Amino acid sequence: MKSKYVRFEKMKCSTTRWYEVSLNSGNLDDDYNTKPYFIMRGFDYVLEIKLPFLSSVLTPVKDKDYSWDYEKSYGFSLFEDHLSIRYGLQTDSSKTEQRFGMTLPWLDYDNVRITLLNLDYTPFTELANSSDLVRKQMEELVPKMIYIFTDVDATEGSVIVHLEEREWRVGRHWYWKWLRLFKKPMIHRYIECNFTKETGRKKGSWKGGTCSLHKPMKKLQTPLDCFKEWAKKEGLTNVQRIQ
Numbered sequence: 001m002k003s004k005y006v007r008f009e010k011m012k013c014s015t016t017r018w019y020e021v022s023l024n025s026g027n028l029d030d031d032y033n034t035k036p037y038f039i040m041r042g043f044d045y046v047l048e049i050k051l052p053f054l055s056s057v058l059t060p061v062k063d064k065d066y067s068w069d070y071e072k073s074y075g076f077s078l079f080e081d082h083l084s085i086r087y088g089l090q091t092d093s094s095k096t097e098q099r100f101g102m103t104l105p106w107l108d109y110d111n112v113r114i115t116l117l118n119l120d121y122t123p124f125t126e127l128a129n130s131s132d133l134v135r136k137q138m139e140e141l142v143p144k145m146i147y148i149f150t151d152v153d154a155t156e157g158s159v160i161v162h163l164e165e166r167e168w169r170v171g172r173h174w175y176w177k178w179l180r181l182f183k184k185p186m187i188h189r190y191i192e193c194n195f196t197k198e199t200g201r202k203k204g205s206w207k208g209g210t211c212s213l214h215k216p217m218k219k220l221q222t223p224l225d226c227f228k229e230w231a232k233k234e235g236l237t238n239v240q241r242i243q
Contacts, residue, residue, distance in 0.1 A: 007048040011041065017107075018042070022075025022086060023051075025058045041077070061089055073099075081107035105176040109168035109186060116142040117163035117189070139192075146243040147227055152235040157199050159213075161223060164190045189217045191226050200234040210234070 001008045011018065020041040026034050036054040040047045051058075060069035073086040081103050088098030114127040116138055124142050127135050144162045151157045168186040171177035193213035203209030217226045228239050 020077035025072040113167035
């Protein structure tokens with residue numbers, strides 16, 4: 001729903017952990033929010049209410065050296081693991097911006113393990129603290145699958161796929177590692193895909209098509225089904241494994 005003064009809609013964002021409550025002055029450089037507005041985000045939705053009657057008391061600040069305005073904002077937001085508290089001018093400068101931010105330690109995960117997997121999900125080798133050269137060598141040796149498909153332009157494409165498992169633990173810094181006693185590790189499996197040529201809806205464009213893909217597998221999902229899920233969104237058809 002979107003009207004002259006109210007906007008309520010589902011957020012177009014890849015994360016569900018985005019919460020915000022704030023009162024803002026608006027910015028004359030912003031095509032939509034040129035007047036004060038209140039915004040609330042959470043649970044995949046955003047509510048925005050324009051408050052033009054506050055224009056006389058809540059105004060942006062004109063930069064002395066340049067032609068743009070700086071917005072004033074009062075409130076807080078939580079995006080993924082980062083908490084931001086805003087209490088005035090937002091200049092994008094650490095010297096003048098009135099904002100405090102911090103990473104919440106119980107949400108701050110550290111990647112402690114990367115394991116290349118055999119096709120039966122048993123470990124092939126671990127890559128923790130490995131150099132880029134060693135990683136590349138191991139990725140060449142790890143067992144792989146080959147999928148073929150019909151691309152968006154009706155040509156045949158192919159992709160080479162191997163499996164990875166990654167583990168995260170809370171406590172990125174040494175003084176927060178005690179939190180690991182109270183929180184289980186987060187472990188996910190992924191398909192790592194390298195296409196033999198650019199693929200997908202944007203192939204041939206100035207931006208170019210997809211050349212590689214790193215996609216998490218859902219619980220009990222097979223690698224092929226995981227790839228098909230992405231392929232369907234991208235417009236690829238007739239996906240099948242040949243090796």
